[in-house]
Amino acid sequence: MTAPLRGIYTARVLLQQSSRKTTFHTEKFSKQTVDESDPKKKDREPKKRLNRNSVSGKQVAVVGLLALGTTILSLLYSKSKPVEFLEEDPTPAEMTETAGRPIFTPEEVSVIFVLGGPGAGKGTQCDNLVRDYHFVHLSAGDLLRAEQNRPDSEYGKLIKHYITEGLIVPQEITVKLLENAIRDNFKEGRTKFLVDGFPRKMDQAITFEDVIVPSKFVLFFDCPEEVMEKRLLERGKTSGRADDNIESIKKRFKTFVETSMPVIEYFEEQNKVIKIKCDKSVEEVYNDVQQQLKGKI
Numbered sequence: 001m002t003a004p005l006r007g008i009y010t011a012r013v014l015l016q017q018s019s020r021k022t023t024f025h026t027e028k029f030s031k032q033t034v035d036e037s038d039p040k041k042k043d044r045e046p047k048k049r050l051n052r053n054s055v056s057g058k059q060v061a062v063v064g065l066l067a068l069g070t071t072i073l074s075l076l077y078s079k080s081k082p083v084e085f086l087e088e089d090p091t092p093a094e095m096t097e098t099a100g101r102p103i104f105t106p107e108e109v110s111v112i113f114v115l116g117g118p119g120a121g122k123g124t125q126c127d128n129l130v131r132d133y134h135f136v137h138l139s140a141g142d143l144l145r146a147e148q149n150r151p152d153s154e155y156g157k158l159i160k161h162y163i164t165e166g167l168i169v170p171q172e173i174t175v176k177l178l179e180n181a182i183r184d185n186f187k188e189g190r191t192k193f194l195v196d197g198f199p200r201k202m203d204q205a206i207t208f209e210d211v212i213v214p215s216k217f218v219l220f221f222d223c224p225e226e227v228m229e230k231r232l233l234e235r236g237k238t239s240g241r242a243d244d245n246i247e248s249i250k251k252r253f254k255t256f257v258e259t260s261m262p263v264i265e266y267f268e269e270q271n272k273v274i275k276i277k278c279d280k281s282v283e284e285v286y287n288d289v290q291q292q293l294k295g296k297i
């Protein structure tokens with residue numbers, strides 16, 4: 001939200017003297033929780049929410065001063081925001097660019113989702129595919145870490161918290177980062193993408209396919225937890241990653257089972273999943289990948 005808007009918004013909220021949370025349903029999103037004080041929503045229904053006759057002059061003066069103060073503070077502390085649409089807290093439906101249609105058609109842009117537990121070997125196999133088939137590799141985790149480390153990022157602390165806790169960063173951030181990356185590559189004529197480590201949660205899967213482009217299929221690297229744990233602990237000796245330690249690894253496994261497996265099941269129901277067993281050597285796994293992808297890429 002822009003600073004002046006934030007001031008007006010604060011004034012309105014104070015006049016309302018209540019800030020409630022509500023749950024609504026949309027056609028495509030099973031359940032979303034939003035703050036009713038969303039300024040967009042309020043703009044649509046100004047009369048219902050702002051009864052000017054019931055406000056005394058003194059109240060107006062106090063509110064006016066508070067609004068002015070908030071505006072000045074917001075202007076002072078505002079930072080650059082590459083993840084632009086977060087400014088006005090849109091609902092996912094409002095992220096849609098082209099009258100309910102995704103930005104790209106599957107003919108223009110081909111996206112393969114690469115999923116699997118933490119440490120299953122997704123990144124390693126993506127590197128092989130990039131080398132041999134010239135995909136663009138977009139790792140959602142890498143994009144989030146880059147945003148976390150960008151000096152002016154407003155979301156750095158938030159991302160760090162979610163990653164260390166093994167939780168899924170709110171979809172608005174990740175989807176926007178992916179959208180930006182896909183747009184940039186598309187402008188340069190690159191149209192084949194491996195989207196690695198995404199979608200990790202149902203809302204992300206639905207939003208991405210609604211807003212950006214429907215995926216072609218899903219490459220799922222299936223690996224036992226004990227193998228992944230061993231690989232991650234080994235990687236942690238040199239990776240410098242804040243989540244390659246046993247506490248974070250356990251949390252990431254829990255999130256994978258509870259939140260990300262349902263996404264794989266969702267795509268399995270659509271017959272879009274290619275499953276690769278990956279408790280074997282890198283070369284053996286890659287051989288299976290190539291066999292399975294024959295004629296599909």
Ligand SMILES: Nc1ncnc2c1ncn2[C@@H]1O[C@H](COP(=O)(O)OP(=O)(O)OP(=O)(O)O)[C@@H](O)[C@H]1O
Nearest residue numbers: 117118119120121122123124231235280281282285
């Ligand atoms: N088939 C394999 N056999 C042995 N080690 C492997 C294999 N595949 C990957 N590794 C190693 O395991 C570690 C994790 O692999 P990688 O980073 O590719 O996994 P990932 O699924 O992308 O992990 P994350 O989701 O945490 O980013 C790396 O150190 C990698 O070198």
Ligand SMILES: O=c1ccn([C@@H]2O[C@H](COP(=O)(O)O)[C@@H](O)[C@H]2O)c(=O)[nH]1
Nearest residue numbers: 140141162163166167168169197198200
């Ligand atoms: O869509 C996503 C992808 C990743 N995250 C967070 O990042 C870490 C690390 O991801 P890797 O794929 O292992 O690099 C993951 O545990 C999540 O915390 C996310 O929130 N959303």
